[in-house]
Amino acid sequence: MYAVEYDAYHRIISGLDASFYSTAPFRLCFYNTTPDANIFAIRAGFTRDEDIERLVWDANRNDPVRENSTLTFGRDGNLVLADVDGRIVWQTNTANKGVTGISLEPNANLVLHDKNGRIIWQSFDHPSDTLLVGQSLKIDGRTNKLVSRTSDVDGRDGPYSIVLDKKGFTMYVNNSGKLLQYGGWRGEGLLNVTFDAVPEDQSITAYELVLAFTESQQPNIPSTSRHLLQSRPVSNSRGIILTKLNYNATYSFLRLESDGNLKILTYYRNTSYLKWAETYAFFGDEVRECGLPSKCGSYGYCDKRMCIACPSPKGLLGWSEDCKPPPTPTCKSGGAAANYYKIVVLEFLHVGVEHFMSPYDEGEGPMKVNDCRDKCSKDCKCVGFFYKEESSKCLRVPLLGTLIKNVNTSRVGFIKYLK
Structure with missing residues (x-):
């Protein structure tokens, strides 16, 4: 048993077809932070490392299941999580849509595909509080936002969100149904935002972690406001450089934390401990950290x-x-x-x-x-x-x-x- 963040207890999923449940360093698992309240998730980390393993996607954090619940990939192509009493808690809704296979991809994307490899359903379209490298938020549909956990112990939706909307990429705190902006980046006409790790100037050792975006028109992103970052071309697109690292940053994720801060954690294997390092925080300097609504509690x-x-x-x-x-x-x-x-x-x-x-x-x-x-x-x-x-x-x-x-x-x- 290896340590998992949130002080969670977890169990890995195993079976005959390893491509379904594991592709290093990612693995399917169930975890819980309170007894008999289990969440189907993807875990990140190498088991031989002396460091906390991270939870980068979950399916049912608002509706945990009890012991002896079942996860079934049916012949009809539907992946179903049912509670012990048979109640369907979560499913991919892919029954009779031509799904023939399921796999956990090297980028931690859980994919259901047809016989030609065409993706019918993918976890990248259903983020909770985390974006992995290559994962996007889109202005249309359900995938336009990340929502924080309530707390480390309580995985249900919390009050903080970051939303791709008409304003740009906007951070909100929910106050009794009213959304109050406390951070983010302005940008009109954005269609999607992708978290990515880009080699700097064709370098194989230096990487930029960026928010790259597709736009319907020239975005309005001023670089003078203290709450905005410089916008510049990134990898034949436009984007915002969040941080630069002198090592391969492919194993990184962007997360909206339960306190409302937006952080990047990056895995660096060439160290003996603390391999997951915080490499960026929106509220990460002396000026910005006081702008975190929860910094001083209520x-x-x-x-x-x-x-x-x-x-x-x-x-x-x-x-x-x-x-x-x-x-x-x-x-x-x-x-x-x-x-x-x-x-x-x-x-x-x-x-x-x-x-x-x-x-x-x-x-x-x-x-x-x-x-x-x-x-x-x-x-x-x-x-x-x-x-x-x-x-x-x-x-x-x-x-x-x-x-x-x-x-x-x-x-x-x-x-x-x-x-």
Whole structure:
């Protein structure tokens, strides 16, 4: 038994035809993080390595099966996962569509094909939270997004997603059904985005890990915004270079983590331990990490990767995991006047504050700060507002989370509370 991430217990799938269940370093398996709740998945890693093996695809994380459930590849060409009581939990829906074979490809794509090798169904079209090298998200259909896990222990869909949509490649947090942008790359007219490992200048040792995209028109991807990366031609296409490595990076995957961060893990075998290395993180430097909505839990003020204060009506208090947003008054029809406290950082520090949505949403306006306050008071879902004094723009927010230090003193925040 080898260690698997999430501290999961797992069992490999084996049979007569090895091409069905294994192609190094990938293998089909079942895993669980809680007893009697099993998930059909693809595992990545070499069994002789002294490192954690990774889970790069799963079929039924929102509906685990119990012990003695069955996985069946029927004569009709359908792959079916049924619970112990016979209830069908997951299937490929390929019955009577000419499927004659099944195989796990060297790139970890589980494929059902016909007698001519034509793909009828593939796991690459059904991602969960991970993209493998060569895997794409498409603007049309069900494969336009990745969705995070709820937590390491709970594999069900979590609140974070990254979606290929009209805005571009956009990161959202789901707040009671409302999607709030907290990251991503702008780009209009994108048809698909592919995670890829590309040799640099025909080199066999240096690789670029990229997001390559196909477009219906020239995309609008500015390179000046601090939340965007430089766009340039990549492998006869266009794309975004996420990182460069001085070794073969073919065994890499891009994952939306349960905390909302977007990371790349890359396998490097020429080391004795820790062969899976984090080689990229969207929120990976001192500026960006504070933009992670969950960085300070449900509430906190962040600077240089550290949660340094808990804003309150009494001022900035010491931060701890117990820091919570203040209770808000009962919302009355017509918008009775609400109470607010201003987030005041010591004035001699000459700094301001912004919300994690601020880099992606200019807000309404121009308007006066009192008009912004009135709008928030009349909005039952508004828990505070952030105001840009230099542009008179107003951003009302339904969720607080991590607030970010800003060197611009004209960026101010007001939090609604029950007095």
